[in-house]
Amino acid sequence: MKYSNIQKATFIKRPNRFIAEVEIEGQKEIVHVKNTGRCKELLIPGAEVWLTAPGTPDRKTKYDLVAVRKSNGILFNIDSQAPNKVVKEWLEKKDYDLIKPEYTYGDSRIDFYMEKAVSRERYLKEDRILAGKQSLGENSISEKERFLMEVKGCTLEVDGIGYFPDAPTERGVKHIYELIKAKEEGYNAALAFVIQMDGVKEVRPNIETHPEFGIAFEEAKKAGVKIIFYTCHVTSDELVIVGMT
Structure with missing residues (x-):
C-alpha cells in the first residue's frame, strides 16, 4: 500500500x-x-x-x-489500518476463490475469511480416510477449504525481535480463542503478524505487557492454529509485504 x-x-x-x-x-x-x-x-x-x-x-x-x-x-x-490493507493485497495474488474481510464468526469479527476449491483427487482421498472412521453425512468433508485469518500489526522491536502487543489487548486474546474454536470445527485457522519494519522476521508474545496473550498464543499453537509472520519493506510513503514465514 x-x-x-x-x-x-x-x-x-x-x-x-x-x-x-x-x-x-x-x-x-x-x-x-x-x-x-x-x-x-x-x-x-x-x-x-x-x-x-x-x-x-x-x-x-x-x-x-x-x-x-x-x-x-x-x-x-505505525498505521494500525495498514496491516489489513497489505494482507488483502497479498491474499488477492493467491489462488483463493473467495476473500471476505471482516467476517463474523462466533462473537467476533475475524479479519479475513477465504475459500479455496479442493482438487477432486484430494477430496476423494480425504473422503475415503474419513469413511473408514465414521459414516458419511453432515460430518463428511466439503469440496471447499475454509480459512479464517486474524491479522495483527507489530510495531515493537527489541534487539531484532518483534513483540506483540505493546499494550494489553483483551480483544486480541478473544480472537485467538475464536481461532482455536474454528480450528476444532474444521477451518484452516491462522494468526498473522504483519511486521511493520525491515529486518525483523519473528514476533513473540509480549508476556511482560500482557501475560494472557502469551498463554492464548501458546494454546493456539498447540491447537494447530497456524502462526504466520509477514515480513515487510517500509519507506516513508509505502508498506509492502516481501515474504512470509
Whole structure:
C-alpha cells in the first residue's frame, strides 16, 4: 500500500493516544496518530516522523502520523489500518476463490475469511480416510477449504525481535480463542503478524505487557492454529509485504 501527500516532520509530544504535536518547517501542528498503542520507544521528542494528508472533509486534524524513524535508524510504519490493507493485497495474488474481510464468526469479527476449491483427487482421498472412521453425512468433508485469518500489526522491536502487543489487548486474546474454536470445527485457522519494519522476521508474545496473550498464543499453537509472520519493506510513503514465514 502506498500513501500520497507525504510530509516529513519532527515529533514533539503526544498529549494522548489519539493526537501528537509535531513541527513542520518551523510550525507546530496537531496531527492524528493512526495507532492507539503506546509506541513509547518510537514516539520520543526529536524523532523524525512522516505524515499523510488524506484530504477528508471536516477533519479536526489535517495530517495522519503514519511512520517514524527509531533511534536505531530503522523506519517503522505505525498505521494500525495498514496491516489489513497489505494482507488483502497479498491474499488477492493467491489462488483463493473467495476473500471476505471482516467476517463474523462466533462473537467476533475475524479479519479475513477465504475459500479455496479442493482438487477432486484430494477430496476423494480425504473422503475415503474419513469413511473408514465414521459414516458419511453432515460430518463428511466439503469440496471447499475454509480459512479464517486474524491479522495483527507489530510495531515493537527489541534487539531484532518483534513483540506483540505493546499494550494489553483483551480483544486480541478473544480472537485467538475464536481461532482455536474454528480450528476444532474444521477451518484452516491462522494468526498473522504483519511486521511493520525491515529486518525483523519473528514476533513473540509480549508476556511482560500482557501475560494472557502469551498463554492464548501458546494454546493456539498447540491447537494447530497456524502462526504466520509477514515480513515487510517500509519507506516513508509505502508498506509492502516481501515474504512470509
